[in-house]
Amino acid sequence: NAGVTQTPKFQVLKTGQSMTLQCAQDMNHEYMSWYRQDPGMGLRLIHYSVGAGITDQGEVPNGYNVSRSTTEDFPLRLLSAAPSQTSVYFCASRTGGEVKAFFGQGTRLTVV
Amino acid sequence: KQEVTQIPAALSVPEGENLVLNCSFTDSAIYNLQWFRQDPGKGLTSLLLIQSSQREQTSGRLNASLDKSSGRSTLYIAASQPGDSATYLCAVPSGGSNYKLTFGKGTLLTMNP
Numbered sequence: 555n556a557g558v559t560q561t562p563k564f565q566v567l568k569t570g571q572s573m574t575l576q577c578a579q580d581m582n583h584e585y586m587s588w589y590r591q592d593p594g595m596g597l598r599l600i601h602y603s604v605g606a607g608i609t610d611q612g613e614v615p616n617g618y619n620v621s622r623s624t625t626e627d628f629p630l631r632l633l634s635a636a637p638s639q640t641s642v643y644f645c646a647s648r649t650g651g652e653v654k655a656f657f658g659q660g661t662r663l664t665v666v
Numbered sequence: 667k668q669e670v671t672q673i674p675a676a677l678s679v680p681e682g683e684n685l686v687l688n689c690s691f692t693d694s695a696i697y698n699l700q701w702f703r704q705d706p707g708k709g710l711t712s713l714l715l716i717q718s719s720q721r722e723q724t725s726g727r728l729n730a731s732l733d734k735s736s737g738r739s740t741l742y743i744a745a746s747q748p749g750d751s752a753t754y755l756c757a758v759p760s761g762g763s764n765y766k767l768t769f770g771k772g773t774l775l776t777m778n779p
Contacts, residue, residue, distance in 0.1 A: 558709075585765040596771040597755070604765065612766060644709060648765065654700060655757075655767065657710040 556580050560645050560658035567635040567665045575630040575661050577645030583656075585648050586628040590614065590641040591660075597644065603628055635665045668693045668760035672770035680778045685743040687773045689756035694734045701730050701741050702755040704772070710755065714741070751777045 561576045579586065587602035589612075599612030603622040617639060619631040628647075632639060642662050648655040669692045679685060689699070698717045702710040716723045716732040716739065723730050729742040739756060753772040760768040 587765065587767075589767075589769075594771070597757075597767075597769040599766055599768075602766055646710075646767075654712040654715045656712065657702075659709040660707075662707075 558645055558647050558656050558658040560643075560661050562661060563659065565661060565663050567632070567663065569635060569637060569665060571635050573632050573635065575632075575643055575645075575663070577628045577630065577658060578626050579628075579645075579647040579656070580626065581647065581649070581656065582625060583647035583649045584625070585650070586622065587612070587646050588618070588620065588628070588630045589644045589646065591644060592641050600630065600643075632663075635663075637665045639663065640665045668696075668758060668768045670756060670758060670768050670770040672754075672756060672773050674773060675771065676774040676776070678776045678778055679746060681746055681748060683746050685746050685750075685775070687741040687743070687754050687775070689739040689741070689770055691737045691739075691758050691768075693758075693760070694737050696734065696758045698759065699730075699732050699739050700757050700767070701728075701739075702757065704753045704755060706752075713754075746777055748777050748779065751775055 558579045584605050588600040589597040591597045598614050601620040603609045642660050645658040646655045671690045673688045700715045701713045714723045714730040727744040732739045753774045755772040757767040757769045
């Protein structure tokens with residue numbers, strides 16, 4: 555029972571580089587989302603998806619792209635990394651109804 | 667826009683005490699409220715979820731209450747233990763949906779031996 559799996563756990567990028575943060579869940583959850591956590595700011599929603607093929611923007615979407623081709627996977631793409639994107643990124647999933655959200659262990663990203 | 671506030675931001679208490687952590691939210695039209703625990707360098711673990719129709723939810727030494735009309739929730743931790751040291755976060759759905767969460771900034775709890 556893996557739950558929500560994020561890879562990599564740590565990453566250092568140079569400004570301007572691109573990369574994809576991976577998120578996979580094995581619970582057949584419809585809803586998946588990406589948050590970033592910054593000191594003093596709490597967790598903020600980047601993008602979310604309510605099912606395969608359906609995505610939408612959250613509170614802080616600029617500089618990030620997402621797609622959802624399968625129920626299991628919800629990758630987050632940084633198009634051109636900036637130092638302001640240094641953060642800890644969390645992927646979450648849940649099913650419909652009033653049930654708990656499950657979070658991955660996070661990806662700590664540093665952009666230099 | 668939904669805003670979630672947690673007070674205090676940090677709390678240091680001796681082991682064995684009963685604790686109350688507070689969470690307030692500005693928009694009372696919520697579907698539910700969820701309390702999470704986050705250990706340093708780790709992800710979030712869901713502790714309790716209170717549905718909008720409930721006033722309380724209990725799990726072991728944890729009890730969470732919800733007062734929608736006043737926009738408040740409290741997390742009560744009974745007989746605190748060293749392993750309770752962590753950051754506790756509350757979150758509510760926002761934007762009229764049940765899957766976009768707005769989080770408070772958390773309360774950092776440190777247990778003193």
